[in-house]
Amino acid sequence: MTMIEQSNPKQLGEESSIWFKLTPLLKAANGNPMQILMQMGERYGPVLPINMANQRVIMIFDPQYFKHVMVTKPDTYVKYFDGLTPIFGKSMITTDGALWQKIRAPQQPAFHPGAFDGYIPYFNQAIKTKMDTWAEYAKSGETFEMVEQTWTLAADMICKALFDRDMPFNPHVIFKCVKTYTDVMNHKDIRLRKQAGEMFEMSDEDASKAIDMWWSVPPEVMAAKPNEYREKTLLKMIEAAVADEDLPEFDQQQAIDELKQYLWAGTETTALTLAWALYLTSKHPEAAARIRAEGQEVCGGREPTAADYSALQYTRAVIQETMRIYPPIWGFLRVAAEADEIAGVEIRKDDRIFLFGYGAHHNPEFWEEPEEFRPERWIGDQAKKRVKYSYIPFGAGKRSCVGGAMSQVENTLALVQLLRRFQPEYVGQEPPALNATVTLTPKGGLPFKMHELNN
Numbered sequence: 001m002t003m004i005e006q007s008n009p010k011q012l013g014e015e016s017s018i019w020f021k022l023t024p025l026l027k028a029a030n031g032n033p034m035q036i037l038m039q040m041g042e043r044y045g046p047v048l049p050i051n052m053a054n055q056r057v058i059m060i061f062d063p064q065y066f067k068h069v070m071v072t073k074p075d076t077y078v079k080y081f082d083g084l085t086p087i088f089g090k091s092m093i094t095t096d097g098a099l100w101q102k103i104r105a106p107q108q109p110a111f112h113p114g115a116f117d118g119y120i121p122y123f124n125q126a127i128k129t130k131m132d133t134w135a136e137y138a139k140s141g142e143t144f145e146m147v148e149q150t151w152t153l154a155a156d157m158i159c160k161a162l163f164d165r166d167m168p169f170n171p172h173v174i175f176k177c178v179k180t181y182t183d184v185m186n187h188k189d190i191r192l193r194k195q196a197g198e199m200f201e202m203s204d205e206d207a208s209k210a211i212d213m214w215w216s217v218p219p220e221v222m223a224a225k226p227n228e229y230r231e232k233t234l235l236k237m238i239e240a241a242v243a244d245e246d247l248p249e250f251d252q253q254q255a256i257d258e259l260k261q262y263l264w265a266g267t268e269t270t271a272l273t274l275a276w277a278l279y280l281t282s283k284h285p286e287a288a289a290r291i292r293a294e295g296q297e298v299c300g301g302r303e304p305t306a307a308d309y310s311a312l313q314y315t316r317a318v319i320q321e322t323m324r325i326y327p328p329i330w331g332f333l334r335v336a337a338e339a340d341e342i343a344g345v346e347i348r349k350d351d352r353i354f355l356f357g358y359g360a361h362h363n364p365e366f367w368e369e370p371e372e373f374r375p376e377r378w379i380g381d382q383a384k385k386r387v388k389y390s391y392i393p394f395g396a397g398k399r400s401c402v403g404g405a406m407s408q409v410e411n412t413l414a415l416v417q418l419l420r421r422f423q424p425e426y427v428g429q430e431p432p433a434l435n436a437t438v439t440l441t442p443k444g445g446l447p448f449k450m451h452e453l454n455n
């Protein structure tokens with residue numbers, strides 16, 4: 001396993017981190033940090049070695065080389081989680097090799113599509129709770145931030161469906177704690193201003209408190225009373241792995257870290273997708289109308305079921321198109337464990353590898369009018385024409401997302417139900433500015449007002 005250890009695990013970022021090095025590049029582009037990388041890809045791609053301070057970073061722009069790194073040689077290009085150890089600990093997402101297999105195998109059944117039918121009633125419960133909140137916003141007319149709303153919904157869905165718990169923590173507080181850590185572009189500013197003796201908004205003490213809060217969440221979830229004492233939950237699978245004497249690697253700390261991972265990897269990404277989908281459908285009322293009509297046709301007056309999910313083809317296409325335009329994971333990091341060669345470029349051991357997924361999603365070579373929102377691309381013959389690895393919202397190869405298929409169920413069901421009852425109105429700047437944190441986030445969030453239909 002390759003992991004850069006931090007001197008103080010609670011500090012924000014690491015000066016040796018690739019994020020520190022990328023920050024000036026990304027910040028230079030006002031409003032859309034992706035643009036600079038797109039231009040670099042056009043001018044110098046498909047494989048560009050750059051020396052950043054004392055480190056060699058290899059930037060990769062072409063899907064065929066994504067395949068090389070992620071699918072053909074995943075043991076040569078191993079995981080690299082610069083500065084994010086406090087968020088993930090030693091969870092599955094950060095490990096490699098035999099250990100990774102041992103950690104992933106006992107949890108994998110929770111993400112088998114056959115398990116989703118059982119989760120849908122719990123997803124629906126969480127969506128209903130969110131609708132109650134939105135009905136209040138509609139009444140008061142106040143403006144609110146959407147990513148925080150969808151984050152709390154995604155966290156509730158995971159807790160209910162995968163852990164058999166109601167959230168035993170305040171999700172709004174935890175949302176802010178996690179943001180402190182994942183907003184990697186801000187860390188450099190904070191550090192430099194602190195060194196210059198300036199005032200800065202986040203002290204190390206505050207950052208340390210935020211991480212303490214985050215670390216307290218998994219034990220709270222474990223200790224909370226189960227809702228229904230279900231036997232086949234992810235949490236039960238994790239507890240069984242801890243009790244398994246033949247699996248000494250899966251200890252109590254591993255269990256805690258796995259929960260951290262799900263509450264970040266399973267919430268942040270799902271929440272961003274839903275928030276961006278609500279933004280896009282607010283800007284494209286014809287798409288929102290089509291989702292409402294599809295919901296009426298497929299589900300009528302009842303809540304969606306597993307069979308309905310398959311029939312909600314257009315709503316699903318909107319989610320897929322949203323992840324193409326705004327992939328929550330916009331770039332992938334790896335480190336070369338040994339020497340190799342890609343497209344004639346020498347790769348040295350310890351080189352950092354950066355795969356620019358967003359670039360492939362927006363490349364006109366692979367997508368007609370890539371900046372246009374066209375859910376129809378995902379339906380019928382058009383969908384079959386896709387170039388392999390030009391769309392990788394969930395990564396590729398054996399390290400691809402364990403929860404990707406489940407997140408599509410969550411988001412499709414949420415989008416159709418929320419839009420059938422509400423008309424969310426985006427009231428922020430146009431287009432929203434982007435922030436390239438570990439995920440692709442709207443800078444300052446997505447402000448909305450809510451309107452309840454038929455009211």
Ligand code: HEM
Pocket residue numbers: 092093094104158261262265266267269270273327328329332333392393394395396398399400401402403404406407
């Ligand atoms: C729209 C939603 C989601 C997106 C876009 C997404 C994206 C990703 C991506 C790109 C990776 C691979 C990262 C890499 O190769 O470096 C990944 C891994 C992972 N994701 Fe997701 N994810 C989503 C939802 C979820 C959900 C709902 C869960 C679980 C509840 C989840 C759990 C994980 C885990 C555990 C891994 C690590 C897998 C491994 O290394 O074996 N994700 N995700």
